Amino acid sequence: MKIICPQEDFAAAINIVSKAVATKTTVTIMECILITAYGDEIKLTANNNEIGIDTILNGKIEEEGMIAFDAKFFADIIRSLPNSDVELTTNEKYAGTILCQPSDTERIELGIPGRPGDDFPYLPEINQKGAIEISQMSLRDIIRQTAFASSESDSNIIMSGEHFKIEGNKLQVTAVDGHRFAVRKIILNDNYDNVEAIIPAKTLNELNKILKDDANEIVQMFFSDKYLMFMFDTTVVVTRLIEGEFVNIERMMMNDYQTKFVVPKKILSETLKRASLISREGDKKPIVMDITDNKIYIGIKGINANQNEEIAIEKEGKNLKIGFNPVFLLDVLNVIDEEEVTIYMESAKYPCYIKDEQDTYNYMVLPVNI
C-alpha cells in the first residue's frame, strides 16, 4: 500500500475513528485503526463491537492495500508530524514507513510496526434505505440533553440505553434510570415510517464528540434490527442496539400538579451547586425546598455544614415542602439552555417535573423523604 495525505486531514480522520477504538480488551486488533486503500477511496476504520466508525480520508492512492496500526501509537505519530503531505508505505511484512519532506531543510522518515488487519472486525452492513434526516446540531443537543439521565450501572442494561422513537415527523428521545427521566422531542423536516430502538448511551456520547455544532449539516440515520447507522460528512458510525422493551415512561408522566413555579435557572443551579458541596461535606443530607408564595427556601441541615438560601420565584398553587438529591436537579438545569425554568410538583411524595410549555423537553426527578 502507498498513500499520500495531508497531515491535518490524516490527524482529523484518526481523531474521528479513535472514538471507536477499544481500550481494555484482550482482542488486540480492536485496539487498532484499519486503513484500507482501494479504488479511489482511503478509509480509516475502528470498531470495538459496541460502536464502529469509518471515515474517508482525503488523499492519493499510489498502491492499493490495507494495514492495521495500534491506534494510540499511530495517532501520536501522525499528530507529531508537521503540517505537510504524509506518504505512508507498507511492505509485505506489514511494516509501515512514513515519509515527510515539509521543506528543503528537513526530511522525516519513520518506521512503525503494522499488522495485516485481515482479522479486523468489519462494520456490519446496514441497508441504506429510508434515511431519517436530522441536523448535526439538533442530534448533538438532544443527546447532550438526555444522555445524563441514563443509568451508568450495567445492572439494568435497558436503562443504560436511550430510547429513540420516530412517529411521523416526530423524534422522541428518552433516557431513564431509577430516579429520573429525560425526554426530548423534536419535529423533523419530513414524515417517516414509525420506528424505535434502544441505543447504548455510551456510544451516543462518543458520537456526540464528533458531531458538529452546525444546523446546516445533516445526519442520516438508518435503523436495522440490531444496529443504528449514522452517516454524516464522510463518516459512518454504527452502533449496536440494546434488545428488549424500553421502560414505559407514559405512566410516569405528569397527570396533574398542585404547585408550579418559575425560577431563574442560573440562580437555582448555583444554589444547587453549593448544596452538592454542603451535602458532600455533611453526611449526604438531601436538600429541603420550602416553596411559598413568592420565595423558595432551600436548606440543608447537616451536622457539620448547613445551607439556608432564598430565591424569589413566581408561583401558582399550593405551598409545598419537598426533599431532593441536589445533584439530580442540577444535572437537569445544566442541560437546559433557557434562562428560566418552570417546575411542577404535586406533593412531597410525587415526582417533580421540569418542562417547557411546548413539551420539547420534559424532565422528571423523584423526591427523597425528609
Add this chain to the structure above:
Amino acid sequence: MKIICPQEDFAAAINIVSKAVATKTTVTIMECILITAYGDEIKLTANNNEIGIDTILNGKIEEEGMIAFDAKFFADIIRSLPNSDVELTTNEKYAGTILCQPSDTERIELGIPGRPGDDFPYLPEINQKGAIEISQMSLRDIIRQTAFASSESDSNIIMSGEHFKIEGNKLQVTAVDGHRFAVRKIILNDNYDNVEAIIPAKTLNELNKILKDDANEIVQMFFSDKYLMFMFDTTVVVTRLIEGEFVNIERMMMNDYQTKFVVPKKILSETLKRASLISREGDKKPIVMDITDNKIYIGIKGINANQNEEIAIEKEGKNLKIGFNPVFLLDVLNVIDEEEVTIYMESAKYPCYIKDEQDTYNYMVLPVNI
C-alpha cells in the same frame, strides 16, 4: 470574627495561599487556611512546613478574630458564591457563617465548620533587611527555564533543590541532576552582598504558579540561614532552604569544543518529540545524532519502530556521531524562547552544551553510549 470581602478577591487570595496547603499529611491543621483579622488587616495563611504563604485580603473587619477552615472545602465554597460581597462571621464554637445577598431576589447563608487555628504553624519571622529585587517576570522565567533539570527523586536531597547565587549585580540559578545541568544568569538592577542558598525546586514551582508574567512588578527576596522569603504584591512566600553544599558545576563547564552547530529550535524539538514516541515504543533506544557538514542525521534503530530524519544545520568543526536520551534534549529546547539554538560538543563521550553567546543560559546534557 466578622469580615466583609468581595467574592472575587476572596477567591483570588485563596487561590494564592492554596499553593502551600499540605495534601497528604497526618497534621490536619496543615490542610487548613488560617484567616486572621486584626487591626485593619485581613490575612490568609497556609503552611505545609516546606513552603508557607500569606496574602492580604481586601475587605472590612467588623469584629477581630481568627479561624481556620479546611482549605479544599472552603475554596470550593467561596468559588461557588456569586460575585458580590461575602460576609463571614464566626462564633465561639468556631462555626463559620457565610452570608451573601447579591440582589433582592436572592439570599445565601451557609454554615461551615471551622477550627480555632491556635495550633496553626505560623510562618517563620524573617529579617526584612537587604531586599534583593527582581521583576516577577524574570523570576518566573528563570525558574521555568531551570527547575526541570533538578532531580525529582528524594535520594539526593541537594539535587532536588535549585542553587541561587548572588554576586554583586549578578544572579545565577542552577539546577542539576545526574545527567544534566541548567544554568541561568541575569543582571539585577542593583549591587548586593554575596549570598547563596539551595531552594527546593518543588516550592519554586509552586511559587511560579502565583507570580505574574509582568516585568514591571517587583519581587523582593530576603535570605536567612534557614529560609528564603519572597515578597510581592500583598503576598509573602517563605520557603525552607536545603542545608549542605551545592554540586560544584564549575568543573562540568565547557572547556573546549570540537563541533558547534546552529539548528532551528522548532524543527529539532519536533524531531525529538517523535524520537521520544519511537523510543518509548522501541525498547527505550537512544537517538543517534550523526553531525555532518551541513546536515544532522537523527535516528533510532528500534526492533519495532525506527526513525531516520535529516535537518539542515550550520556547522563548524569536526563531524561527530553521538547518542542521547531524546527527552533530556527536549526538556532543554522546551524552555528556550529563541528560534535558533547553538549546540557544542567535544566527543561522543563528553557532555553536550546548549548555550547562547551571552551566557544567559547554559544547559549541559550527558550523552549515552551507542
